[in-house]
Amino acid sequence: MKNIILYMSLMLVFTQVQAQKDFQGMAVYESKTQAPKFEGMLGNRDITPEMQKNMEERMKKMLEKTFILNFDKSTSIYKEEEKLETPGQQGGFRIMAGLMGGGGTFYKDVKNKSYTIDKEFMGKEFLVVDSLPKLNWKLEQETKLIGGYTCYKATAVKEASKSDFRNFRPKNNDDKKPEEKKDDTKKTSGETKTNFEDNFEMPKEITVTAWYSPEIPINQGPENYWGLPGLILEINDGKTTILCSKIVLNAKEKVTIKPPTNGKVISQKDYDETVIKKMKEFREMNGGRAGGPPPMMGK
Template sequence: MKSIFIFLLAFVTVTTFAQKDFQGKATYMSKTTMDMSNFGRGGRQMSEAQKKQIAERMKSMLEKTFILSFNKTASIYKEDAKLAAPTADGGRGFRFGGFAGGGTKYKNTKENVALESTELFGKKFLISDKMEQPKWELGSETKQIGNYTCFKATLIKDVDPLDFSNMRRRGNRNNDKDETKKDSTKVTKLSEEIEIPKQVEVTAWYTPQIPVSNGPAEYWGLPGLILEINSGRTTVLCTEIIINPAEKEDIEKPTKGKKITREEYNTTVKEKMEEMRERFSGGRNGGRRGGRF
């Protein structure tokens, strides 16, 4: 009887994912922690009450809910519109954490197309990303996430220069548990006191029970849907999966916005950040420097 049950379960699974109009919907909770131990100016440490107050104010930036709508080859990943808080610039603003932001990420693993539709200070952009096969190292370790058996995979990944979730004060490398040992010396200078690693180790947990090579944010390339990602101080965990939901999403390429590469977009954001820094600090131009895209 047990053998018959396993056979029937496998048959139902194969039949479900073989359907031409197959689609799935996965909800992910993203949470980023911050090292508050070195916050403060002029060497003066903040009190625990001050740290707690700042953490509460940043909670909406550090804790988010995302929806991944996917079929056998493509996906749309975006923040849950019902829970997303509006930003001052009407869009995503600056990212805090690799998975944050109000944009929409599109991936097509068959055509190797990765696009992100987003908005920065009222201007829409359509960002194209390189979609090279990730060099995952597959492991044999397993764990249960909900009703799914998941396998472990790891990856050494270049850090997005706009991802400030791993920033730290200089001189504290030995105390940072999240820093990858394989690249302990390479850093990107943000200021005289702050740095972020250029690379980070990513741990993924995927389930072959959902045989689609997809996952949250930019992650893909495993023999099953990725249900959990741990990258630096950010954890993204799947909390709900619906196979063939009643209301299906149109999984199509975004088309609106100025077409731009990821490198060009990062340069644009850095320039805008520098303009804002000069404006608020009373730079050489008296804070009246005009910004443009």
């Protein structure tokens, strides 16, 4: 009798270990970023209000994306859902999409605290390999339901990625001196062209608010977010909101979760510097014309 009980206990432990090993899930996220206003940014007088409105509508639609997160206990792949490219989204708009949080495969390994992303920028393939940023999360008691899951609030301050143009914020002119405001007025009037930097700036840090569910006890989330006692179902950084719309746990068909391998291996810092350098070179080649990052050019 004792042998039977021992056998059953061992089988139960084995089954639980195997279930943890085979655990896998999929989460669908809808990402929306507040589109920048082109008013005052475009120095070209040939651009009519109708053209400006059309550009803003295209930008808004381009900044609405759907992502799929496939995950197990320690690794995940976050990738934009493939869809047909719409007319007018070639060239510069496609480049902009990549710099606005789209494109590429984002692989995270929370056990080894590392990530790998394949990026294409101006015709070149890069493989960004680096350590996951460790955020000092502040756990709060506030809760809300997302898709039937009870989620808890957490906040953190993170360094803004210099190659992610979603992080650009309108400059706060309230603290400027009268003479500085007068100079800005001159820049946006007459024949003087307006540079993107005159209206926007990249902050050093941004505050993010996360909502995570301990009911799905994995240390994962969209993009490079991680480090909470539950799957992150929503992230907001003031400009971009990423919200989970669907969760499937332990589907019959398993997904292979492994890092991408194509591209020149580069650190995040070096990739950021490469993007900034190339964007600066392009602006100089085009006479410093306005239009914001990245340029809306054709290939």
